[in-house]
Amino acid sequence: MSNESLLRTIVERAYVERLDAWQTAAVRIKHWLKEQQKGLLKDKDISRLDVDGHRIKDAARTLAKLTEKFDEDPQLEVRDTDDVEDQIRDIVGIKVLCKSPRDQSMMFAALRDPEQLGSFELIESRDYTNPPKASGYRACHVILRIPSDQGKPVFAEIQVKTRLQDAWSELTHEDMYKPGAAMKPSKLHGEFARAMANMLATVDDMADTLAVELTALTDPEHELDPVAMREQRSAIDVRVRATGPKYALAVDGSGRQGLIPAFAVRKLSETKGTIKVSDFIAVDDRLRVSVEEDSKGLYYIPLELPRG
Structure with missing residues (x-):
């Protein structure tokens, strides 16, 4: 053979x-x-x-x-x-x-x-x-x-x-x-x-x-610069377009998109430790938020969480 x-x-x-x-x-x-x-x-x-x-x-x-x-x-x-x-x-x-x-x-x-x-x-x-x-x-x-x-x-x-x-x-x-x-x-x-x-x-x-930059922006311990905010705290309504473990993405009536960071959601949830934003906020949720902006981005800080 x-x-x-x-x-x-x-x-x-x-x-x-x-x-x-x-x-x-x-x-x-x-x-x-x-x-x-x-x-x-x-x-x-x-x-x-x-x-x-x-x-x-x-x-x-x-x-x-x-x-x-x-x-x-x-x-x-x-x-x-x-x-x-x-x-x-x-x-x-x-x-x-x-x-x-x-x-x-x-x-x-x-x-x-x-x-x-x-x-x-x-x-x-x-x-x-x-x-x-x-x-x-x-x-x-x-x-x-x-x-x-x-x-x-x-x-x-x-x-x-x-x-x-x-x-x-x-x-x-x-x-x-x-x-x-x-x-x-x-x-x-x-x-x-x-x-x-x-x-x-x-x-x-x-x-x-x-990915590294986004992680830094959405980290639960990230703090916005109060001086850079310059009193930008107007309340508006936004709709959630995407959500994940560390942030949600929302859009206002004029089409401006902003991040809803985990630390803001954690504060309203009164939860200690790490949270998943997607456990509290879902796509198409309507939220009342304050608008805060600094050199790193536009943030929508929810005034209350959606009611389940």
């Missing part, structure tokens, strides 16, 4: 024998990641991290990667299904999408923290954000070993990306850059892809800066 036929037979056997274990491990990791999401974002906007499903690598892709490894190292021994998993450790893959690079860094750190991992074992971690791959690809990868009730442990790759990094992969057909790809990118395609990656990375950095 030729080497190619032998590899194909072993890979096919691996998928028959181990597919159930891979699927079970993927579901287990997803549940664990969602708990991580809740813990890391306690009292924050949980949409900052999104566990974006899982995939089992197609058997043909696994065979192609294994064949390429064998071509690079003819001394490589692949004798059974265990060897397939030892050589190709991303058969099980899960993606976590983040709103910005700071969330990506936070999740990447959690995936390398032994106290967070519990019974999972960190095997390998790679940061492809600084510097990125030559193609422009940016992401953080970790390989974990997951205990299994269905035989030997399962390797799984978790990719942590910002939404824009993931969009780049879709826009540029990132699969074209992978070893063994059927199509090769032209020089022009590669230049465009790298330029797009750099532009999207700049937008990611801007999103980080914006």
Whole structure:
């Protein structure tokens, strides 16, 4: 039997024998990641991290990667299904999408923290954000070993990306850059892809800066400058357009938008500690507010909370 036929037979056997274990491990990791999401974002906007499903690598892709490894190292021994998993450790893959690079860094750190991992074992971690791959690809990868009730442990790759990094992969057909790809990118395609990656990375950095600024403005302990207010305390009616854990966004009759910060809502709720604005104010609520403005923005300070 030729080497190619032998590899194909072993890979096919691996998928028959181990597919159930891979699927079970993927579901287990997803549940664990969602708990991580809740813990890391306690009292924050949980949409900052999104566990974006899982995939089992197609058997043909696994065979192609294994064949390429064998071509690079003819001394490589692949004798059974265990060897397939030892050589190709991303058969099980899960993606976590983040709103910005700071969330990506936070999740990447959690995936390398032994106290967070519990019974999972960190095997390998790679940061492809600084510097990125030559193609422009940016992401953080970790390989974990997951205990299994269905035989030997399962390797799984978790990719942590910002939404824009993931969009780049879709826009540029990132699969074209992978070893063994059927199509090769032209020089022009590669230049465009790298330029797009750099532009999207700049937008990611801007999103980080914006998120930090917004957090500072809406922090429960933030205090408005009484001198800058210059007696701006006229009362008006506003309608709530959006709401979240740390602020609500409202609009007045002339279309001016202002923030309703958490500290103002907490004061009216007579609640101690951290609150979620969305627990007290809903979209389309009508509120009577005082208008306060300083160099950092326009604020609508509610005079009373909506009645439930």
